[in-house]
Amino acid sequence: MLKAVIFDFDYTLGDTTNGIVLSVNYALEKLGFGIKDKEEIKKTVGLSLKDTFFALTERQNEEQAEQFSKYFREKADLVMVESAQLYDDTKKVLQKLKNDGYKTSIVTTKFRYRIEHILDKFDALELIDLIVGAEDVKIEKPNPEGLLWVMDSLKLEKNEILYVGDSIVDAKTAENAQVDFAGVLTGTTVADEFKMYRNVFIGEHIRDVYNFIMNCNQN
DSSP states (O other): OOOEEEEOOBTTTEEOHHHHHHHHHHHHHHTTOOOOOHHHHHTTBTBOHHHHHHHHHOOOOHHHHHHHHHHHHHHHHHHHHHHOEEOTTHHHHHHHHHHTTOEEEEEOSSOHHHHHHHHHHTTOGGGOSEEEOGGGOSSOTTSTHHHHHHHHHTTOOGGGEEEEESSHHHHHHHHHHTOEEEEESSSSOOHHHHTTSOOSEEESSHHHHHHHHHHHHHO
């Protein structure tokens, strides 16, 4: 029986594209690389900062990746929260889940403090029981460490969790944790790509995921 819904953040609950683009290109320029266009950067959203660097530069240089991460955070601290937006249905869905008695959590490659500040900006922080960010895990998604931490902290079994995300990284994370996954199409991943991974539902928005949960309860 489902007891908790765990969400990714970027392109699942909200959009921080502008802040990400500014931070990525700031970091790339500091390292002497050319800037990347918005659409190319959007495809890396959900990856760790190191993997973002590897993907955008096609260089497997650990030292440069560390510097990239440092410069990214330097810029992100200035622009990310201000530029962040929640999707129209996010607060409504989170409130409904809370009212229905579900635990809610976020597992993201963003830093926990940044998610806290974004949610607080929109008066939504109290709607989330637990946030697991990049600073809370040794290995980021698609490693299941973050999901497993939520399960342990909230005293949940694998069959009591639904993980909701917008990317293949999220689908792999759920698969690695052996929990159910629902994909949303508010990111850059299309439905056919999700079908390659084990999932219980694919919908346009998180409100569709909420409706799916309600329909399952009635059957």
